């Protein structure tokens with residue numbers, strides 16, 4: 574199964590609902606992947622507004 578990106582927060586998910594923001598607006602047309610391990614110490618996470626660790630799409 575292809576991972577989908579949440580349109581709201583960008584999280585990559587294998588389900589039909591985003592576990593981070595509980596949104597069901599997902600897209601398969603995402604590009605670029607960033608893995609956030611420590612959101613509080615990551616400049617990318619700050620720029621993207623990511624507060625939880627996980628896998629995110631850069632473009633969604």
Ligand SMILES: [Zn+2]
Pocket residue numbers: 579580581582583584591592593594595596
């Ligand atoms: Zn989300």
